[in-house]
Amino acid sequence: MTLTRTRGTTAGRRAVVSPYWTIRRRDNLVGYLFIGPQLVGSALFVLLPLGLVVWYSLHEWNVLAGTFEFTGGDNYAKLLDDPRLGEVLGGTAMFSVGLVVLNLSLALVLAILLNQRLRGTTFFRTVFFSPVVVSLVAWTIVWRFLLQADGGVNGLLGSVGIDGPNWLRGETAAMASVIVVQVLKNVGLNMVLFLAALQGVPSQLHEAARVDGAKAWTRFTRITVPLISPTILLTSIITVVGSLQVFAQIAVLTQGGPGLSTTVLVYYLYQQAFQFHHFGYGATLSVxxxxxxxxxxxxxxxMRRKWVFHES
Incomplete structure (x- = not known):
């Protein structure tokens, strides 16, 4: 610690000069050291690849010929003129909407049912969550066999006198099948998140509303939904992003067919880049x-400020 004397009327007063490494600066340094690896990882594995994708989208890269030519905005012009892109985006939107609505609705219903104090709820929680930890490719391969014309699903329907279709060869049936397979795979994750949120809702609020004469639906919409709305926001963002990144299910079940009926944007990107070797255009689709x-x-x-509790 360094002692100095002040001038003027306070000549006799001693002032203390604070050291450079104050408690606040040490705490800030510790904080930066903790987030440093994450920042480095994000820069190397997120920001750098994203920048490279944008750079590649401005080039035409022919791996077979070994050429890498700058084309400027030609790939983006090709994107606007692509006659199949509209159908691909339409299929992507249909898949995403169907997946998000069905997944969130089913997950919330299951969470409400399994939040009851009944025997066997632990068993059913395990059953519904177990597909989440199963290998995605293995899960999809099993369902590919089950959904064939002579597969297990049609065999089960045939036992009750119903002649089932070839689920993976009809345009509407193929899209519905892919959506259902994906929902059954991941609905357990959202169910667990909803279940945790439901268990955090104070029971006193429901009891007070019940005493005041509120019906079950009113208590659900006016108490439960607002209090679990942050979890609804989280699950909706996760599910929407996941629905736009689906690939393995399409590749294993339908390969984008029949036609382009189940070709979503990620699978179309894969086809352009790795099947047709249009890497520049594939990078443009990635952008x-x-x-x-x-x-x-x-x-x-x-939009969270309009409906998420505590965000208004």
Missing amino acids: LLFAIVAALTLVQWR
Whole structure:
């Protein structure tokens, strides 16, 4: 500690000069050291690849010929003129809407049912959550066999006199099948999140509303839904982003067919880049996918103030 004398009327007063490494600065340094690895990882594995994708989208990269030519905005012009892109985006929207609505609705219903104090709820919680930890590819391969014309699903329907279709060869049936397979795979995750949120709702509020004569539906919409709305926001963002990134299910079940009926944007990107070797155009589709995901996430985040509890 360094002691100095002040001048003027306070000549006799001693002032203390604080050291450089104050408690606040030490705490800040510790904080930066903790987040440093995460920042480095984000820069190397998120920001750098994103920048490279944008750079590749401005080039035409032919791996077979070994050429890498700058084309400027040609790939983006090709994107606007692509006759199949509209159908692909339509299929992507249909898949995302169907998946998000069915997943969140079913997860909330299951969470409400399993939040009751009944025997066997622990067993059913395990049953519904277990597909989440199963290998995605293994899960999809099993369902591919079950959904064939002579598979287990049609065999079960045939036992009750129903002639089931070839689920993976009809345009409507194929899209519905992919959505259902994906919902059954991941609904357990959202169910657990909803279940945790429901268990955090104070029972006193429901008891007070019941005493005041509020019906079950009124208590659910006026008490339960507002209190679990932060979890609804979280699960909706996770599910929307996940629905736009689906690939393995499409590749294993339908390969994008029949036609383009189940070709979503990620699978179309894969086809252009790794099957047709149009890496520049594939990178352009990646930029489009990133823009869509970012825009939808931003819209959901901005709208939270209108319906999420404690955010108004």
